[in-house]
Amino acid sequence: MLVVNVHQAKTQLSRLLARVEAGEDIMITRGGEPVARLVGCKPRGKRQADILKGKIVVPDSFFDPLREKDLAAWEGR
Numbered sequence: 001m002l003v004v005n006v007h008q009a010k011t012q013l014s015r016l017l018a019r020v021e022a023g024e025d026i027m028i029t030r031g032g033e034p035v036a037r038l039v040g041c042k043p044r045g046k047r048q049a050d051i052l053k054g055k056i057v058v059p060d061s062f063f064d065p066l067r068e069k070d071l072a073a074w075e076g077r
Helices: 006-011 013-021 068-074
Strands: 002-005 026-030 033-038
Touching: 002 006, 002 013, 006 013, 006 026, 013 026, 013 033
Parallel strands: 002 026
Antiparallel strands: 026 033
């Protein structure tokens, strides 16, 4: 694991990020004491728009107007 001080981390951030993207972990120290680790993130998976298609059914009653009592509650009255 590469160890750098805060000043090095500030002045070389782009280079350090490139190393992290390549899989390396970096320890950042202040006065010789570890204060943070710079580690990579797992890439997000690709979103799938229709992942729940056919699994969720919205009943027609969903679109019915709310009762006055329920509407008042939603509006904070």
